[in-house]
Amino acid sequence: MNRRKFYYSFLSASLCLTLAACSTGNTQTLVQESKETKPVAENHQTHWSYEGKTGPEHWGELDPAFSACVNGAEQSPINIEISQINPNKELDKIDINYQPTKFTLMNNGHTIQANFKAENNSIILDGTTYNLVQFHFHTPSEHQFNGKNFDMELHLVHKNDTGNLAVLGIMIKEGKENEALSNIWSNLPEKETEKDIELNTTVNLPSLLPNDQKSFIYNGSLTTPPCTEEVKWIVLEQPIEMAREQIDAFQKIFSDNHRPVQPLNDREVTKQ
Ligand SMILES: [Zn+2]
Numbered sequence: 558m559n560r561r562k563f564y565y566s567f568l569s570a571s572l573c574l575t576l577a578a579c580s581t582g583n584t585q586t587l588v589q590e591s592k593e594t595k596p597v598a599e600n601h602q603t604h605w606s607y608e609g610k611t612g613p614e615h616w617g618e619l620d621p622a623f624s625a626c627v628n629g630a631e632q633s634p635i636n637i638e639i640s641q642i643n644p645n646k647e648l649d650k651i652d653i654n655y656q657p658t659k660f661t662l663m664n665n666g667h668t669i670q671a672n673f674k675a676e677n678n679s680i681i682l683d684g685t686t687y688n689l690v691q692f693h694f695h696t697p698s699e700h701q702f703n704g705k706n707f708d709m710e711l712h713l714v715h716k717n718d719t720g721n722l723a724v725l726g727i728m729i730k731e732g733k734e735n736e737a738l739s740n741i742w743s744n745l746p747e748k749e750t751e752k753d754i755e756l757n758t759t760v761n762l763p764s765l766l767p768n769d770q771k772s773f774i775y776n777g778s779l780t781t782p783p784c785t786e787e788v789k790w791i792v793l794e795q796p797i798e799m800a801r802e803q804i805d806a807f808q809k810i811f812s813d814n815h816r817p818v819q820p821l822n823d824r825e826v827t828k829q
């Protein structure tokens with residue numbers, strides 16, 4: 558357990574005792590208390606995790622700001638039943654414009670994430686340009702194809718001028734070593750990072766993509782709190798590969814950082 562988590566657990570435990578109740582609604586109190594008692598906690602955010610009392614089943618109760626996690630009707634990830642998806646001929650082809658780019662690396666306590674400052678990588682969806690801001694990983698995969706998870710999933714998060722998000726999801730299966738990720742994998746931060754690690758190298762973004770870019774498209778959400786909706790999802794059908802050693806190295810840091818699949822409700826998934 559790192560110091561921040563330890564501090565928070567200790568704080569929660571003490572406050573629970575003092576307040577004699579730790580139900581929904583006390584989160585604000587907790588946050589305010591922690592601000593008052595410890596200046597370091599000014600950027601404190603509600604603690605959430607992938608297991609136990611702060612796991613995915615409870616995200617919606619942890620903070621009023623996380624209510625979409627439990628009340629949302631268009632949540633991600635989802636299971637994609639491939640045989641039931643109809644192609645949408647009216648959709649323009651999605652343009653993915655990537656190039657080798659410098660990045661910084663972080664372990665945010667939930668995943669390993671590469672951040673991008675340069676606005677030279679974009680996808681064009683329905684005529685709108687979204688710029689790449691970061692990518693990160695989950696294990697096992699969050700989306701399922703025909704009820705099955707892959708070993709891992711890569712999420713490339715893009716934002717347009719008005720702040721709307723489009724996430725490109727790529728499944729990862731065990732296979733050949735992924736050389737596009739070797740720079741990152743030789744620098745994987747095992748502990749939560751205080752600030753981004755500057756690496757004097759680039760990541761070859763085009764070579765991260767599978768050859769076949771046929772994709773499933775649907776309207777969903779962030780798969781982490783606050784589970785904000787109106788996120789455009791583009792999930793590529795063809796997986797990419799990573800060596801068993803690479804998957805093991807990630808799982809040594811995060812053994813499971815995936816949110817289970819959410820109800821499709823009346824959404825439509827199209828193929829393109
Ligand atoms: Zn993600």
